[in-house]
Amino acid sequence: MRKAWDKIIVALAAFDYLTAEQITRLLYSASSLTHVREQMKLLVDNGSVLTLGGRTVNLPLIYTLSSAGRHYASLLGATKGKRVRPSEEKDKGHNPYFLKHTIAVTDVLIAARLLSERVPAIHLSRMYTERELKRRISVTLSGKPVCLELDN
Amino acid sequence: LNWITETWHEEPQRWEDFFHIEVYRNLPPVEWRFKQKVQGYIATVDTGRHEALFHTPALSIAVITVSESEQMAATLKRWTEETLQSMGRVEEGAGFFFRSIADTASATPEELFLFPVWENAFSTAKTPLLLLEEEKEEARTNQ
Numbered sequence: 001m002r003k004a005w006d007k008i009i010v011a012l013a014a015f016d017y018l019t020a021e022q023i024t025r026l027l028y029s030a031s032s033l034t035h036v037r038e039q040m041k042l043l044v045d046n047g048s049v050l051t052l053g054g055r056t057v058n059l060p061l062i063y064t065l066s067s068a069g070r071h072y073a074s075l076l077g078a079t080k081g082k083r084v085r086p087s088e089e090k091d092k093g094h095n096p097y098f099l100k101h102t103i104a105v106t107d108v109l110i111a112a113r114l115l116s117e118r119v120p121a122i123h124l125s126r127m128y129t130e131r132e133l134k135r136r137i138s139v140t141l142s143g144k145p146v147c148l149e150l151d152n
Numbered sequence: 153l154n155w156i157t158e159t160w161h162e163e164p165q166r167w168e169d170f171f172h173i174e175v176y177r178n179l180p181p182v183e184w185r186f187k188q189k190v191q192g193y194i195a196t197v198d199t200g201r202h203e204a205l206f207h208t209p210a211l212s213i214a215v216i217t218v219s220e221s222e223q224m225a226a227t228l229k230r231w232t233e234e235t236l237q238s239m240g241r242v243e244e245g246a247g248f249f250f251r252s253i254a255d256t257a258s259a260t261p262e263e264l265f266l267f268p269v270w271e272n273a274f275s276t277a278k279t280p281l282l283l284l285e286e287e288k289e290e291a292r293t294n295q
Contacts, residue, residue: 100177115282128206139199139201
């Protein structure tokens with residue numbers, strides 16, 4: 001694995017789903033988009049990264065870590081331990097509503113991360129993604145258990 | 153979760169904010185489901201579930217609607233107010249923030265979090281999502 005890919009793998013472990021444009025905004029200068037796309041193609045080709053979205057659903061490619069990518073992220077100390085089912089990922093890839101929503105939520109999380117880097121008074125100490133929070137928070141309302149589906 | 157530190161006091165002040173970010177695109181959610189979520193947020197705090205999971209008592213909810221129009225944000229704000237009112241928990245309105253935005257990708261972090269473009273439930277005053285200490289002092293002075 002190339003050393004230069006580590007920061008991309010770590011970012012994918014933190015954010016779960018990122019487009020090339022989002023990776024560029026998060027880690028590179030705006031002029032590096034073509035370079036980022038090239039790196040992402042290599043990471044897909046070597047099996048570390050899976051793609052969702054794309055032209056068939058009229059969206060940009062959205063990248064997420066494969067099992068191998070998550071294993072490598074864990075070696076970098078960057079995994080969050082949540083199991084991912086490949087079949088669920090495949091289903092999400094065909095759901096434009098989920099993908100567009102995920103892109104928008106991730107934009108907000110990226111902004112939070114960048115704000116904490118730009119404003120010394122603000123420190124982003126923890127971040128949870130939708131995948132991490134899924135089915136984790138249940139409460140009883142009017143005597144019935146209700147699972148809160150949270151964005152972040 | 154954000155820690156905010158300022159150093160203009162002799163003793164630097166430090167406090168934490170914890171936000172759940174809710175993003176809605178194009179169409180509002182089903183009314184009863186959204187209202188149930190608002191009730192759920194209050195219940196997670198009341199039952200200690202929130203603090204047990206996230207190790208902080210701080211909790212605010214930031215609701216963002218991705219739309220050219222402000223209408224959906226206004227609808228979600230009204231549903232939140234109706235829910236809190238029916239629960240007798242109007243004071244919790246200060247923990248719910250609403251705004252609409254046309255495009256999340258092109259907004260700068262400052263525009264998203266520091267510009268006074270958010271509204272709390274039961275208020276029409278514009279406020280930033282993250283208030284730095286100087287701004288808190290100013291807000292107190294202006295009251």
